[in-house]
Amino acid sequence: AQSVTQPDIHITVSEGASLELRCNYSYGATPYLFWYVQSPGQGLQLLLKYFSGDTLVQGIKGFEAEFKRSQSSFNLRKPSVHWSDAAEYFCAVGAQAAGNKLTFGGGTRVLVKP
Amino acid sequence: EPEVTQTPSHQVTQMGQEVILRCVPISNHLYFYWYRQILGQKVEFLVSFYNNEISEKSEIFDDQFSVERPDGSNFTLKIRSTKLEDSAMYFCASRPGLGGWEQYFGPGTRLTVT
Numbered sequence: 001a002q003s004v005t006q007p008d009i010h011i012t013v014s015e016g017a018s019l020e021l022r023c024n025y026s027y028g029a030t031p032y033l034f035w036y037v038q039s040p041g042q043g044l045q046l047l048l049k050y051f052s053g054d055t056l057v058q059g060i061k062g063f064e065a066e067f068k069r070s071q072s073s074f075n076l077r078k079p080s081v082h083w084s085d086a087a088e089y090f091c092a093v094g095a096q097a098a099g100n101k102l103t104f105g106g107g108t109r110v111l112v113k114p
Numbered sequence: 115e116p117e118v119t120q121t122p123s124h125q126v127t128q129m130g131q132e133v134i135l136r137c138v139p140i141s142n143h144l145y146f147y148w149y150r151q152i153l154g155q156k157v158e159f160l161v162s163f164y165n166n167e168i169s170e171k172s173e174i175f176d177d178q179f180s181v182e183r184p185d186g187s188n189f190t191l192k193i194r195s196t197k198l199e200d201s202a203m204y205f206c207a208s209r210p211g212l213g214g215w216e217q218y219f220g221p222g223t224r225l226t227v228t
Binding site for chain 2: 032034036042043044045046049051090092094100101102103104105106107
């Protein structure tokens with residue numbers, strides 16, 4: 001069975017500082033990996049995705065993530081955080097079966113200090 | 115940019131009542147999903163739907179739940195007899211199919227069962 005762990009429930013970061021959110025997954029084959037962001041009262045917006053190829057993927061809003069198979073990780077990074085990045089971030093793994101259900105981690109809430 | 119829409123944004127119902135949550139997926143997408151997020155918990159997969167039939171469902175998706183694509187645009191989730199524990203945010207998602215693995219989510223319907 002697939003699973004996702006996001007070890008950090010909350011992270012507080014100063015505006016302009018760098019951000020890294022951790023994600024570890026468990027899946028029997030090569031995973032499809034995703035990061036979503038949820039702002040208060042909003043739905044889930046896709047930030048970036050990894051299917052295959054280059055292990056460093058770029059997403060929207062200046063985010064990037066690196067797939068490390070040896071560590072079963074897919075950490076999300078942003079070099080310089082803006083106040084508007086305050087939100088909850090979810091890592092998800094997708095099954096390669098036809099249904100492709102997503103399994104989500106518990107989320108990391110990011111607070112941005114001025 | 116095309117997006118998934120959901121109605122209503124908030125539904126309050128009494129225990130034992132039937133509710134129908136509505137979604138309009140992105141128009142050329144082939145796969146459709148429902149997920150739910152109980153307050154403070156992970157986003158959980160409920161069901162996936164393709165070619166007018168359920169392709170996968172979770173243990174949560176029991177006989178009280180059903181899905182339907184009544185026409186070419188709508189995708190509905192029906193809960194026949196709501197329970198208090200059905201209170202959650204329900205998200206609809208769709209994906210293109212044919213190699214498009216990323217799922218696009220709607221803004222959600224908050225269901226409150228009293």
